[in-house]
Amino acid sequence: xxxxxxxxKYLVTQMxxxxxxxxxxxxxxxxxxxxxxxxxxxxxxxxxxxxKELIINETVPNRFSPKSxxxxxLNLHINSLELGDSAVYFCASSPSxxxxxxxxxxxxxxxxxx
Amino acid sequence: xxxxxxxxxPVTLSEEAFLxxxxxxxxxxxxxxxxxxxxxxxxxxxxxxxxxADDKGSNKGFEATYRKETTSFHLEKGSVQVSDSAVYFCALSSGxxxxxxxxxxxxxxxxx
Numbered sequence: 001x002x003x004x005x006x007x008x009k010y011l012v013t014q015m016x017x018x019x020x021x022x023x024x025x026x027x028x029x030x031x032x033x034x035x036x037x038x039x040x041x042x043x044x045x046x047x048x049x050x051x052k053e054l055i056i057n058e059t060v061p062n063r064f065s066p067k068s069x070x071x072x073x074l075n076l077h078i079n080s081l082e083l084g085d086s087a088v089y090f091c092a093s094s095p096s097x098x099x100x101x102x103x104x105x106x107x108x109x110x111x112x113x114x
Numbered sequence: 115x116x117x118x119x120x121x122x123x124p125v126t127l128s129e130e131a132f133l134x135x136x137x138x139x140x141x142x143x144x145x146x147x148x149x150x151x152x153x154x155x156x157x158x159x160x161x162x163x164x165x166x167a168d169d170k171g172s173n174k175g176f177e178a179t180y181r182k183e184t185t186s187f188h189l190e191k192g193s194v195q196v197s198d199s200a201v202y203f204c205a206l207s208s209g210x211x212x213x214x215x216x217x218x219x220x221x222x223x224x225x226x
Binding site for chain 2: 006040041042044056073076089090092100102103104105106107108
């Protein structure tokens with residue numbers, strides 16, 4: 001059983017398009033995240049939701065909009081895609097708490113903008 | 115702000131060699147420290163963690179000790195295997211924050 005699953009695995013699209021990436025976790029965790037990994041493997045947090053409420057919103061263009069319909073799902077919608085948005089996007093989840101809890105990551109969505 | 119610095123890669127070793135990947139951090143308060151591993155085509159997995167000074171995290175033959183005096187959390191393994199080839203990330207969380215701050219990752223290749 002996949003703990004954190006995200007779809008699609010690959011996404012190729014043209015500049016200016018709007019696309020969504022979906023994420024679901026079946027671990028019963030309260031907190032979910034989106035991370036962006038660039039071509040040099042550098043990972044940076046974008047958003048975090050706790051029980052459907054936004055708690056972390058890093059400096060991310062407002063073309064990126066997360067949506068959490070329930071605590072098991074956190075989707076990422078991207079408007080007006082740009083070349084620089086090409087990256088691997090990882091969804092993750094953790095039990096809410098003190099920050100000692102490990103994150104459980106999905107396998108990533110490789111977004112290529114042409 | 116909080117930050118993590120880990121040694122630049124890539125690192126290439128022969129099977130059964132000794133591995134060290136250096137990691138140092140800057141943080142307010144007393145962070146929790148983690149090592150994550152990313153195998154090709156997969157997401158990150160927790161390898162080990164330590165939540166207070168002098169704690170040693172260990173898993174699958176890997177170890178790292180939380181050193182407050184040197185603000186370090188170096189990853190070691192006595193004898194690497196080909197299957198250890200992956201990218202290794204050092205990370206911290208501090209102040210009760212849910213946010214993990216990652217180092218830039220170190221790619222390890224182990225040759226038979």
